Amino acid sequence: MVSKDILPNREKEPDTLSEELLAWFAANSRKLPWRIGYIPYQVWISEIMLQQTQVKTMLAYYDRWMVRFPDIASIAQAPEDDVLRLWEGLGYYARARNIQKAARIMVSDLGGKVPRDFDVLRSLPGIGRYTAGAIMSIAFNADYPAADANAGRIFARLGDIAHPSGSKEFCDSVDRMAWQLLPRGRSRDFNQALMDLGSLVCLAKEPLCVQCPISGRCEALYKGFTGLRPVKAGKKAVIQIARAAVVMVRKGKVLIRRRPGTGLMAHLWELPGGDVPSGMSPQKGVGRLWEDELGIRLGPLESLGVIKHSHTAFRVELHAFLCNDPNPLPRAVKNAQQLQWVAIAELEKPAFPSAHRRIIRAFLERLRCASQADSPVAIPKAKKPLPVSTQDFSNA
DNA sequence: AACTCGTGGCA
DNA sequence: TTGCCAAGAGT
Known part of the structure; x- marks a missing residue:
């Protein structure tokens, strides 16, 4: 066994894929509000808002949510109409109602805090396997993978996974790679590194492989298959x-x-x-x-x-x-x-x-x-969520 | 195991 | 304009 002291240079240079990712994250991570202090409540809300939703879309919602509902108690006490109104425009409205259900369980059964336990988290409404892992790792820096669509895409290219995304084989492969690469004690940064790399570099369309810190180890890139990975499941007719x-x-x-x-x-x-x-x-x-x-x-x-x-x-x-x-x-x-x-x-x-x-x-x-056109006019989309004011319209 | 569940960004 | 896609969960 060679003593570490004889090889000081290898200690300083990243020599594993995980360390490459951590180094990249340290230099390129996005500044996001829930990354300031990693308060478990904020991490939880951000994860729910981010389900099937891009950062750019949810950011304004997140900011005003934290003004109106700064902690678990405030959301637990709020009328459901207030919660839904703050969610208006984000879609998948069960997410908002599930946040409130979970908050009430946290208040009544869990000491008013976000539980630091994977299985307890997993049992709460709106928290599935991914989100439980994300909260464990990002809020508490505990060693759990959080393989979302970004991580799935990265691993699919890295290992050139040929199974269609969504298949059991695909999920198993991703899960295996996520556990294998997870640098113990650094799960918070590692999982977020995958997400940022996926949304900034390893894009679904036209990935920016020249900017990728792990392109040298990417099997799909080596084969010229990045455009074919991950394999998409069949789409339905509109x-x-x-x-x-x-x-x-x-x-x-x-x-x-x-x-x-x-x-x-x-x-x-x-x-x-x-x-x-x-x-x-x-x-x-x-x-x-x-x-x-x-x-x-x-x-x-x-x-x-x-x-x-x-x-x-x-x-x-x-x-x-x-x-x-x-x-x-x-x-x-x-x-x-x-x-x-x-x-x-x-x-x-x-x-x-x-x-x-x-x-x-x-x-x-x-x-x-009071203008009226002859034929029906196209009604445009709004650019920003409608500002909220006082609720309670019931006795108006 | 497939469906359902929304919406806006983007090319 | 049309189609694809996004930090998934519940059933």
Whole structure:
């Protein structure tokens, strides 16, 4: 056995892949708010917000979340409507409700703290295998892998994994590499190094291999296969759907409806409407929907415009209408729907799906300008999340 | 084991 | 414009 003292230079130079990554991270890491002090609560919230969401998209949400909910107790005590309103526009709204469920468990059963235990974390709502590992490593620097899509892509190229991403074989290979490369005691930086490298250098499209600190060990690059790794699973066909919704105005208030507590956009509010029955015009279709679901016969409709918006599985054209009805009288409402008349000035308070928020913006704009086009206008996307103010619109 | 669950950035 | 993609979890 050769004494370390005889080989001082090898001690100073990174000589493993993990050390190359750690050195790269030390020089190139992104400055992100939850990386200041690594407060477990902040790391947890950041990880939930980042699920299927890019840093650039969530950053503004994260900042205002920490102003409104600076700690676990504040989120545990908050009304669910407040939580959803702060999440409006981020998507996957079960994440927000699961944060609150988990916060309440932390307060009641876990001493009001983020648990420092993988299995306990894993048992909390919204925390799966990845997120539990991410919190253990990033918040507590404990030795757990956190192999997200970035790490998966890096490992798939590094080891030239030919299995399709999402397959069990792929996940097993990634998991094995993650455990194998994890430098004990440095898991916080290592896991984040993989994420930053994946989002800054080892990009899904056109990776910047010349900037990569481990390109010399990348099997896919050596074979010229970086564009083929990871192998993507088959994609599904996108379906076109026509929907319609109505801004019903009566005595300065607008009728909104709360969505059910399960399924798509649970517990968000919406402008009543829905899928346009096939073969009908949007205008006629939404009249049918209102009559069937609300027992309201709509008066003359004015177009507010058309919204094009897409989900993973389908592309939607949402037709928005305005109805100034002096006296609509709801008959029997089906399915015990939760309906509410909200003052126009309070429309910013409930949480709406993005597309419906765009309709409300167009409606308020119409009130300001009173302009009307001949044909439906395209309603644009908002650039930033709508600022939040006081909640509680229920008694307005 | 496949689906479902959203949205905005980006080329 | 269209399609792809993103720090996944729950069922």
